[in-house]
Amino acid sequence: MTTHRAHVGGTIGDLIIQAIARYPDRVAFIDEQSQLSYRQLGRRIGQAMAAFSALGLKRGDGVAQLSGNRSDVFVVMAAAYLMGLRSVTLHGMGGLDDHAYIVRDAEACFFIADGGYRERLDALREHCPAVRHWYSHDSGVAGQASFWEYAQEQEPAPLRVTAEADDVIRLAYTGGTTGKPKGVMLTNRSMWMQAVLLLAARQLPAELRLLCPTPISHGAGAMLVPTLWRGGTIILQRGFDPEKYIAALQAHRASFSFLVPTMVYAILDHPLCQGADFSSLRLLSYGASPMAPARIEEALRVFGPVLVQSYGQTESPSNILFLSQEDHARTDVNTLGSAGMPYPGVTVELLDDQDQPVEPGEIGELCVRSPLVMEGYWKQPDLTAEVLRNGWLHTGDMAYRDPHGYYFLVDRKKDMIISGGFNVYPKEVENVLAAHPTVAAAAVIGVPDDKWGEAVKAVVVLRPGGAVTEDDLKAAVRNAKGPVNTPKSIDFVDALPLTTLGKPDKNQLRARYWGDRKRKIN
Template identity: 65%
Template sequence: MKTQEAHVGGTIGEMIVHGIDRYPDRVAFIDGDARMTYRALGDRISQAIAAFRALGGVDDHAYIVDDAEARVFMADPVYAERALALRERCAGVAHWFGHADVPGLPSFWDQAASFAPARLVPEALTTDVIRLAYTGGTTGKPKGVMLANRCVWMQAVLLLAARSLPDDLRLLCPTPISHGAGAMIVPTLWRGGTIILQHGFDAERFIDAVETHRASMTFLVPTMIYTLLDHPRARTADFSSLQTLSYGASPMAPARIREAIERFGPILAQSYGQTECPSNILQLTQEDHMRTDVDTSTSAGMPYPGVTVALLDDNDEPVAPGSVGELCVRSPLVMDGYWKQPQLTALALRNGWLHTGDMAYRDQFGYYYLVDRKKDMIISGGFNVYPKEVEDVLTGHPGVAAAAVIGVPDAKWGEAVKAVVVPRPGAQLDVEALRALVRHAKGAVNTPKTIDFVDALPLTALGKPDKKQLRERYWGGMGRAVN
């Protein structure tokens, strides 16, 4: 039975309904030439709810069967070919639909249109798991993260309370809204803002959208910012409407942070989180980026309100001040666990802490600095090497556009440090000069034994450097690629 107590703390549905009721005639979404008002959004949601109910009840809405074999599948026309291929392989899915005109699939919205729109009434409880989010899988098989209403609601509230949001909120989303940009959807609806959708990131189309729609806020991953900065139009485009450029998902090179501030102004804001504690563990605000008394360019920031952070050793004891430890979290944001994986859940949430797998230290000012993923750490000749520290040095070179550092098999050292470097257009890079740069900054142990130059780094679907794929090139079948 759903009790009144279970609603304490609010729900994401209540936040969405608030925006729809308060701003019915404002434009909620822009997708190419299409516009959707808040009133139309409410009607669509109402019709979708009615259509789902008509499919056969609670049992038919069990979307996750045998590790995410959904019972209902809806495909965007962009992914029509993939959807039809999946239908051949996923016999457990009972209902297949297209969001619009997808050949071979019935239109969901044609079916939903047979239901009259009704007033929206939030029904989910704060304790209900409303999202099964899958980890990126860069260090192994993806895991289904169970996020309760409580987690997603608090994520939205923290973004409203702790992030600098423009008064005229026009959110440009060139990244998947299932990822970082999606965290801003509900806060934007709460504020009565407009969400401008794009199908994938393209620097030219991004600049066009900023200038045409006067976007005031966006979310990009660092590789996208690099591409934007290197685009010829970036020097002359009108970015004056942008008041907040939020970035995250992977570390950004300090040299490119400074370059972005010079080009776009003091509008950068970084947020660090992970799927298991979505988006809001640490934040580096616009003001933090501009401090002159301390260099924050390599910092992930300070904790959000309502988030308790500790640096723990392998025995879950606090490390000494200034020492590196695993960043662990306690907060209502933290997941309920991994779908159907109780052992992994117990390991990740042991002793009441979410163990993020990220190694970090805290400075005297209270800023946290991520040194790398615990699983990405290289052990070379018995010494620990954190790839991010080496990458930061390499990307500080004016001729380096991007860099990734990995460990590769070595008969003498066990693992040898290898750097994979993307030169900037026209740059002439010298391997020994780059090695000397690292040796001077970080010492001999951290200096890459070898450096390869490539045109581009492999990226995940979310735009992160894919070190798993990168390691596979050098480890072959030896197993390190999935660690």
């Protein structure tokens, strides 16, 4: 049965345009570079759209960015969403090899970085000859043209959505077991529904001031359009520092924020926390990795009953399970170790290896159906078919559902580590370690850590006569993959435990560090 055109609608661009029209004189963004009203934001998006058109960019072209938090990062993304371009945002802490691979794989024809990444942009120009247009967000950067000087010469294009609902408007790259990042294709449909679900499920404050130290190029970006649609102000910080965060929260009377657990821990442990005024805070959303129940209880005492948790993954962006403020406050059910219940519009089932539902209370793979779910992996049809088999998105996370309907994550089917809110894929780190001439074998696992949730640990076997220091191996990983992927510690052993098939036995390896903990994520 063919979908009728009358049943197709809703784009992320529509939400942006409506917000700009509804609140022209309110402050949309405050960052280190500028303060923008909604009217000014609309004009800047129009200038970016006009510049893209003047450069010959067409619907379906790739637009890549590398930048810290600034309002112009959102402006470029918004222009792409309206025009049906594919927005690709690189993580600032990624390594050169990954950045170059992503830009080439995404077939980007336009690249923009802020001035702080001048050396990386110069290096990428050598590695990515297919990119036609190279720009800086900033003026006066040696050897780099300023995109905004060029854009300001253009008459702003009218804010109109020309992208279709099924256009892929974002390629979100996430690590993979093959050692190369894979591009998650997110359509207008998916991006629009992500925003609508956040608006539906979150009790957003009436006086909405979002303080955002986490990268808007990644997970925190999901909060921007819902905030704008409600007429809120987004206060951007470049990087996270607990002292600066506490000062900004008080100075701006921020009412809403998104943090990863590691950041929450840093605030709670900071000396300024005890005397700080958190009374303006009405909603503190945490996610990207599990948070220890004991620290949740501590956060509730310090911040008040304002915590909400969201569990999702890039393939079903941000929104699968949700633990509300009311859920956190329940005393009849132990909810603090839970990931919550499904968002509206998201169907969740726990399936066995034959994709059949498990018995009540049993552990199964958490699988998802929703218009939110990705279109697939960019240029990887076999992997797409595997992950979306039998009409379900297979998350790779293992969970059980309690009698009250709450889902509890217990392990990951694959080896992914979540450290400080960032995904680390052991195979990628193992590949770098194994390439070192002194290393015979390497296995990488996540181990419990009070600060990071899980810390990346490498267990390494050296070649006979091989000699290398822990710092040397860490430096090799940092150079290739960036600091997030760099092991916090490396243990040198004579041999790795092996399965009967001769593969490294990571279950046995983890047991050495996790002990008898029932919950194999932290």
